[in-house]
Amino acid sequence: MSDTHQQDWDPRAEEVLDDQIAAYDEMRGRCPVAFSDYLQWSLLRHADVRRVLEDHVTFSNAASRHLSVPNAMDPPEHTRFRRLIEPYFGPAAMAEFAPRCRAIAGAVVDRLPADGEVEAMAEMGQDFALEIQCAFMGWPATLHEPLRAWVKRQQAATLAQDREALGELALEFDGVIHEQLASRRAAGDAAPDDVTTRIMNETVEGRALADEEIVSILRNWTVGELGTISASIGILARYLAANPELQGRLRADRRLLPAAIDEILRLDAPLMSNRRVVTRPVEIGGRRLAAGERLTLLWGSANRDEAVFGDPDEVRLDRDPKDNLLYGAGIHVCPGAPLARMELHDFMDALLDASVDIALLPGRPAVRALYPAGGYSAVPLHVRR
Template sequence: MATDVREACGSGQQINKCPADWDPRSPEIQRDQIGAYDRMRETCPVAYSAYLGWSLFRHEDVLRVLGEHETFSNVVSRHPSVPNGMDPPEHTPHRRMIEPYFAPEYIAAFEPAFRRIARELVEHLRANPSCDVIRDFAEPYAVRIQCGFLGWPQSLHVPLLEWIYRNRAATLARDTEAMATVALEFDGHIRAQLAMREGGGAAGVDDFTTCLLRQTVDGKRLNHAEIVSILRNWTVGELGTIAACVGIILHFLAGRPDIQDRLHRDRGALPQAIDEILRLHGPLISNRRVATRAVTIGGRTLEAGDRITVMWASANRDGSVFADSEEFHLRRDQSQNLLYGAGIHICPGAELARMQLNIVFDELLEGLEPFSLLPGAEPVRAVYPASGFSSLFLTPA
């Protein structure tokens, strides 16, 4: 963290973009992202860096950005992003188009398949207790349930897992050329699924992917670029986020045998516990916005076109909103939890994700003996833009 943070920000003095307030990629920040963001929230809640633009760490500032879409635009990429990267009025019909796919009655039909996948992986974990639970449990679970939801074949499980590893390596190396290549590779998987369906290879299949090929917005059929964008959002984002969630919750429960025992005895408390654990350690670190006009926020002046990063992982630990914000409280009011966002861009798949997580931890608590962290195997923390852990080993308690 920059040594001038308190001088630049703590005094309330308005500072322009130079010098940077902090370096989000510094080793100090990456060693413990959550703790570093807590410090930034207290010392420099609106901070500038060349890498992220303006980062917002306080709950009230993040909530303001989420609510004022006329001032803080979601159109942050030159590539299509449907509907995440759209503003009203374009956003409205596209959002309305995807919402039926996440209706309770639609996602409920996937519960048996998700539970079967979770049970199989728990059996694998029981047979291989010394395995890395991120690589051998969390990531396979994310890939298999997402393929099941989208209607993609089992033959994609291994290629998608290998894609996750290559994408992570390229991101960690900050290799923009490799990242672009990996992104194109993923789009290739999606286009192959579309081509198979259009060629009759999925005749009679009525899955998410096939339905998108027939989908219209305002009477106009979606084009391939729009469909690829939707499917990319619901695979790339979900694969990383669901796997991160599983790792974060496992790590927490391994260190809290009291909570583990409570949830083993009372599965009905799982949904509340999961939301609270993920409030403490957000699986999604941040999202981007761009200012459409000059605006003052947190005492800093942003100009039209300035990049903004809303720091979910910090906002959800803001002590002005959450009493004892660094402590786990099972019965905490979660109405201000921004785990799934807020406003018009709130995650449409929130209930799907909650179901997926509730199922896998229900099966874990049913199928595993009490567990703890493996002594001598230090968990490896993920680094920005990822969250959670890239490696985690458990052992029977």
């Protein structure tokens, strides 16, 4: 167990936070399974992360202190809830939501200035994430600004590692969901036929879902999407601004857009990590881990592994998509991937349609977000429409 307590690195060190991607690239070559007090065991190689994703018996998802349906569950419990959830992101559901998704993407882009500076995280990423998520859930537009303020406070508390504030914020968000459930129950048969109402009426193993389970499902869908969709749009917009040749290719041939989006988000992760817990003694990457040890899967490193991708910064639109862990792999692969892909495609398509050029602002670099967030906290750009 002495190996367990060896401090291999400090993920919160200034030199790491200054450029997390570069720091992960360096650690991947030097110490691909690394221990720290902050993240416990960090896995930085693609092969090790994939092994964990595909062995849910040895590496359990039950790593949360709170109920998380189905994210922090293992089979058979995970299987039952996953079967319930997947149709919400199936082809029929996506076809039904597609017109609304395109309309919201177009409306957000239409609000951008005709020719001027845009802060992509706030004016594009956050606006779109809030509006599209509320629309998907069937929540009112009056929640946009309260949720924006909540996200800002939640990010600040996460950076400060203020557990008391995070606990209060979690209860506050759960309160928002409870209000949505209460309003639908009060409406009875007149309740809107939306995703939230449908989840309320689901059953698992012949029983109705408990409110705690409903809240957990809706929380996971909403909180996760608000952060990752916003981060993704900031990453994508900045990358196209910095790479006018690729921007031109995508303007000329939109069929390349889905592959380009996945590839750009491979090299610059919108979601930095996930957690697992070891269920039995195991050796991985030459390190011995005991049952109960905690793991951090660093997507921001694994998806840049030279052993799989060669030059991690090279955007190649012909890569084998199965190597890209953007949405995970194995039984816990993100069920919402079809929705996220549609949202990002529709937004970037609308942005390219409505503009003739997206450019960096000289002397105004983007500001990187800090772990556990991926992407940027600010992306100043010039958009010419």
